[in-house]
Amino acid sequence: MRLYKRAPDARATIALAAVIGLAALAGCSSNTSSASKPTSSAAASSTGTASTGATAQTSQCGTKPGVKAAGTPIPLGGIVTNQPGTSFTDIANMANAYFTCVNDNGGINGHPIKYYIESEQTNPGQIAAEAKQLVQTDHVVGIVGNTSIIECSIDHSYWQKLGFYIVDSGIAPECWSTPNSAAVNMGPRYSSDGAVQYALSQHVSKIVFDQSNVPGTGYIAAGPAALAGAAHVAVTQLTENVPISDANSVAIKEVDDAGPNGAVVLNFTPPEALVILQAAQKLGLENRVKLWGCSTPCNTDFLAQALGPKWNHKLFVNAELTPAFTSSPSMSLYKAILAQYGKAVSGGIGSFSQFGFAEAEIVVHALETIKGAYTVASVNGAIKAVSNFDTGQLCQPWTYGSYPMHIPNNEDYTVTPDNGHMVLAQGCTQISSVDPQIAAYRKVAG
Amino acid sequence: MPSWQDFQPFIVSGLALGGVYALSGVGTVVLYQATGVLYLAFGAVGAMGALIAWSLIHAGTPEWVAWLVCVAFGGAVTLAYGMVFGPPLARRGPLVKAVATLGLTLVLFGAMDLLWTANGGESRAITLPTDNGGFMVGQVQVNWTQVIALCAGIALVVVTGVFLRYTKLGTAMRAMANDREITATLGVPVRRVEAAAWLGCGLIAGLAGLLLADLVALDATTLTFLVISSLAAALIARLRSIALTFVAAIAVGLIHDLLTPIQSLSNYRDMTPFVLAAAALLVLSRHRVISLSREDA
Numbered sequence: 001m002r003l004y005k006r007a008p009d010a011r012a013t014i015a016l017a018a019v020i021g022l023a024a025l026a027g028c029s030s031n032t033s034s035a036s037k038p039t040s041s042a043a044a045s046s047t048g049t050a051s052t053g054a055t056a057q058t059s060q061c062g063t064k065p066g067v068k069a070a071g072t073p074i075p076l077g078g079i080v081t082n083q084p085g086t087s088f089t090d091i092a093n094m095a096n097a098y099f100t101c102v103n104d105n106g107g108i109n110g111h112p113i114k115y116y117i118e119s120e121q122t123n124p125g126q127i128a129a130e131a132k133q134l135v136q137t138d139h140v141v142g143i144v145g146n147t148s149i150i151e152c153s154i155d156h157s158y159w160q161k162l163g164f165y166i167v168d169s170g171i172a173p174e175c176w177s178t179p180n181s182a183a184v185n186m187g188p189r190y191s192s193d194g195a196v197q198y199a200l201s202q203h204v205s206k207i208v209f210d211q212s213n214v215p216g217t218g219y220i221a222a223g224p225a226a227l228a229g230a231a232h233v234a235v236t237q238l239t240e241n242v243p244i245s246d247a248n249s250v251a252i253k254e255v256d257d258a259g260p261n262g263a264v265v266l267n268f269t270p271p272e273a274l275v276i277l278q279a280a281q282k283l284g285l286e287n288r289v290k291l292w293g294c295s296t297p298c299n300t301d302f303l304a305q306a307l308g309p310k311w312n313h314k315l316f317v318n319a320e321l322t323p324a325f326t327s328s329p330s331m332s333l334y335k336a337i338l339a340q341y342g343k344a345v346s347g348g349i350g351s352f353s354q355f356g357f358a359e360a361e362i363v364v365h366a367l368e369t370i371k372g373a374y375t376v377a378s379v380n381g382a383i384k385a386v387s388n389f390d391t392g393q394l395c396q397p398w399t400y401g402s403y404p405m406h407i408p409n410n411e412d413y414t415v416t417p418d419n420g421h422m423v424l425a426q427g428c429t430q431i432s433s434v435d436p437q438i439a440a441y442r443k444v445a446g
Numbered sequence: 447m448p449s450w451q452d453f454q455p456f457i458v459s460g461l462a463l464g465g466v467y468a469l470s471g472v473g474t475v476v477l478y479q480a481t482g483v484l485y486l487a488f489g490a491v492g493a494m495g496a497l498i499a500w501s502l503i504h505a506g507t508p509e510w511v512a513w514l515v516c517v518a519f520g521g522a523v524t525l526a527y528g529m530v531f532g533p534p535l536a537r538r539g540p541l542v543k544a545v546a547t548l549g550l551t552l553v554l555f556g557a558m559d560l561l562w563t564a565n566g567g568e569s570r571a572i573t574l575p576t577d578n579g580g581f582m583v584g585q586v587q588v589n590w591t592q593v594i595a596l597c598a599g600i601a602l603v604v605v606t607g608v609f610l611r612y613t614k615l616g617t618a619m620r621a622m623a624n625d626r627e628i629t630a631t632l633g634v635p636v637r638r639v640e641a642a643a644w645l646g647c648g649l650i651a652g653l654a655g656l657l658l659a660d661l662v663a664l665d666a667t668t669l670t671f672l673v674i675s676s677l678a679a680a681l682i683a684r685l686r687s688i689a690l691t692f693v694a695a696i697a698v699g700l701i702h703d704l705l706t707p708i709q710s711l712s713n714y715r716d717m718t719p720f721v722l723a724a725a726a727l728l729v730l731s732r733h734r735v736i737s738l739s740r741e742d743a
Contacts, residue, residue, distance in 0.1 A: 243663065282589050
């Protein structure tokens with residue numbers, strides 16, 4: 001009897017304790033998560049020691065420092081994937097930070113930019129609906145910052161029909177192979193090309209190229225296969241189901257296949273690449289191949305820190321963006337904007353926020369050339385007319401152009417981990433025209 | 447067909463993988479034996495405990511404290527769930543009880559995605575001191591963490607077997623697994639026995655989460671859904687025998703990895719747990735008489 005009388009009270013007490021405990025843990029985790037991002041914290045402290053100093057740096061983003069734009073807003077839109085395990089919101093949030101900076105410093109001829117961000121969960125119907133919402137409900141005149149697993153595939157015809165020329169960070173093949181999309185990044189195929197190209201430059205005798213088993217693997221693998229074929233180097237193409245639950249067998253398979261004079265080149269997101277590399281280290285396999293390579297997603301200090309010093313100068317990562325440790329006015333502005341306006345950018349300094357910065361910079365540059373009204377025609381005409389624009393974030397000036405396809409970012413760096421940070425291993429190098437897509441682009445773009 | 451030398455390193459990795467499945471599988475069966483609940487949140491609880499440990503270590507907390515917190519978190523959350531939701535669902539069928547734990551899985555999974563976002567390419571890892579030492583088997587290094595995981599699985603089987611057979615609490619758990627109502631009418635404090643089972647399973651989940659975060663990946667998705675593969679081992683043992691669960695887990699891990707060097711089968715090796723579970727259930731069920739149970743969900 002007593003047991004039954006106590007039980008409801010005990011259950012309620014335990015439930016309350018659990019809620020309080022989880023809330024406390026959430027608070028601790030938020031604090032410790034912030035503490036685990038030293039690069040973004042350092043950027044904030046170094047640029048924000050004096051608020052006037054930070055403001056002075058960020059004011060360079062606009063044409064009238066310190067003057068808030070108060071005119072009719074210029075509406076722009078962006079669609080990004082945001083789902084468990086895959087979130088590209090940092091890119092759009094960084095673009096938004098840039099626009100906010102511009103709005104605080106004169107806007108576009110006095111007009112603030114109003115940026116609508118739609119997030120999607122890789123649902124084709126949802127993505128198509130969001131594109132229509134941006135156009136028909138939000139009346140956006142330009143699309144910038146799209147970063148989505150399948151958005152280019154779903155919406156490229158729609159954008160083409162309406163005359164939108166979007167500036168995005170591509171993933172799907174259509175982001176580079178259609179006339180109405182120009183990406184600031186290289187994407188998985190050309191980034192993998194860059195990683196394989198570096199391995200080939202080190203005279204390896206075999207390439208093992210391993211990537212996530214997701215739609216588009218054939219398209220991605222075609223580039224590395226062409227490069228290896230042209231160099232008369234054998235190549236093995238592998239795919240792994242993600243998330244990887246057995247990295248040991250993956251690492252053993254890769255190393256066995258590559259051999260002592262071979263290279264293993266990975267095309268995975270950082271967490272998946274990390275588990276493979278750590279498994280290789282734990283099995284004592286990291287020195288059993290000549291070198292390890294990885295496409296751009298591996299270019300994060302998080303990965304360098306997690307790998308530790310055993311991987312110093314053993315892993316070579318394609319970097320499709322100028323390394324953030326580079327000293328330049330553009331990089332200073334990027335970090336200052338991130339520090340002052342980028343609270344929503346959870347990843348801090350890194351490729352994603354650099355993408356967002358570059359895309360916003362390009363579109364702002366285009367908008368500033370418009371003399372009359374900001375309409376779909378004028379805005380997209382200005383975007384298409386962007387030519388040889390130096391974003392400060394890429395190896396080469398960026399051009400949109402009137403081409404049937406766009407691969408404006410086709411030069412890369414190579415970086416390597418060094419005691420917890422990525423450092424430069426090779427400067428700007430053109431992706432080889434052996435890749436037929438690169439050759440086709442260079443033929444039309446000149 | 448690959449040679450014996452080609453298979454050798456995969457025997458080592460297969461045993462390590464089997465140890466991983468065994469930790470999850472045995473813990474799941476222990477709780478099922480005591481409460482009739484298929485605890486699908488086993489992976490998520492361990493994953494969240496490991497992420498909390500990672501956050502504490504990065505905040506400067508001594509590692510051993512973080513590890514203890516991880517294990518304690520597993521015990522606390524599982525016990526809390528069991529005490530709050532166990533009694534109201536006690537009379538419901540196994541399917542309802544299992545789906546309810548799926549709710550906890552989704553809540554924890556969502557919380558992990560919110561609190562430990564993967565934006566910006568964060569790559570988290572937990573390393574244990576035992577990662578650095580080891581010995582060579584052929585051309586592959588076996589580290590002590592892998593050995594500990596395998597031994598932990600064996601120890602868990604032995605200790606749990608002894609506990610269930612020779613202690614009063616263990617006997618009460620076995621009785622409850624047979625018939626909860628009759629056990630209660632005999633004066634056994636079923637709520638306390640259940641609480642002990644939930645707490646024990648939760649502590650195992652916390653420990654498994656820590657080891658799996660080191661052996662597999664410190665990733666919420668990977669660790670949460672690892673329970674599905676380990677469930678195959680539990681199903682092969684028909685959720686009855688802990689020892690058989692362990693053997694099945696090792697077998698699943700070995701077969702999974704031994705398929706790796708076979709080119710034509712390598713891409714399908716992730717199906718191994720499910721194919722083996724389905725085959726085992728078909729073979730083991732072929733002589734069973736189908737009966738209708740009066741205990742309905």
